[in-house]
Amino acid sequence: MTDALLQVRNLRKTYGALKVTNDVSLDVHEGEIHAIIGPNGAGKTTLISQLSGQLRPDSGTVIYTGQDITALDMAARVRMGLARSFQLTTLLPSFTVLENVAVAVQAREGSSFRFFRPASTERALNDQAMECLNDVGLSGTASRLAGALSHGEKRQLELAIALATRPRLLLLDEPLAGTGHEEAAQLVDLFGRLKSRVTMMLIEHDMNAVFALADRVSVLVYGEIAACGTPDAVRNDAKVRAAYLGEEEVA
Numbered sequence: 001m002t003d004a005l006l007q008v009r010n011l012r013k014t015y016g017a018l019k020v021t022n023d024v025s026l027d028v029h030e031g032e033i034h035a036i037i038g039p040n041g042a043g044k045t046t047l048i049s050q051l052s053g054q055l056r057p058d059s060g061t062v063i064y065t066g067q068d069i070t071a072l073d074m075a076a077r078v079r080m081g082l083a084r085s086f087q088l089t090t091l092l093p094s095f096t097v098l099e100n101v102a103v104a105v106q107a108r109e110g111s112s113f114r115f116f117r118p119a120s121t122e123r124a125l126n127d128q129a130m131e132c133l134n135d136v137g138l139s140g141t142a143s144r145l146a147g148a149l150s151h152g153e154k155r156q157l158e159l160a161i162a163l164a165t166r167p168r169l170l171l172l173d174e175p176l177a178g179t180g181h182e183e184a185a186q187l188v189d190l191f192g193r194l195k196s197r198v199t200m201m202l203i204e205h206d207m208n209a210v211f212a213l214a215d216r217v218s219v220l221v222y223g224e225i226a227a228c229g230t231p232d233a234v235r236n237d238a239k240v241r242a243a244y245l246g247e248e249e250v251a
């Protein structure tokens, strides 16, 4: 078997006496959707932050495409195709939907945002931004202000912004949070479609979505991986039932 796209080895992070990440090792294989589930406070967000480069682990290694990236910051990881989809706060509400994505395309290309650009550059940026909007089903809203989008559309826009960095591995922290039933179903559909192009690791509390989407699931309990396997294996794992899911939820 070839090496995993992401290999996390013996990652540890403590806050005082609290072991938030306690000797975590896991693999994310190219092409899979790998879900991280666990009770509130289990350390899921802290783990993702260490993978994205926002937070330094106390010890352990993160290997991505065979390279040790543990010491690299977030910008360097994004350049390597390891990106995290940010939450609503990073959207520019008074910019159009297209401009929000164009800023991300421009950042990827290494120049900072400017209001005045040559028309050809502007066109190229907008074309690429439009492609990302197409990918998430938002091309019809390109000229609307980002602040005027519905909650579900904002989550789609976040995803388009993340796609603008051309990720190979996308880290998603509760991408369905705050969405209604219909919006959640649309996003699940969208992740399913994007799967052939980008590997995804996602934290998600919506168990229906997790079991519908994930190829593999890692269960984090008190900072430790309690189980890792296919959704069915995890669903039937006695430790997981006891520690987290509850008999009735997984029945």
Ligand SMILES: Nc1ncnc2c1ncn2[C@@H]1O[C@H](COP(=O)(O)OP(=O)(O)OP(=O)(O)O)[C@@H](O)[C@H]1O
Binding pocket: 015, 018, 020, 038, 039, 040, 041, 042, 043, 044, 045, 046, 047
């Ligand atoms: N900067 C910090 N300083 C101290 N404690 C922290 C810090 N960040 C997180 N924690 C603690 O670490 C634990 C894990 O937090 P984290 O947000 O990673 O959990 P989570 O599994 O993502 O939770 P949730 O599902 O509620 O979002 C919590 O007890 C939290 O209070």
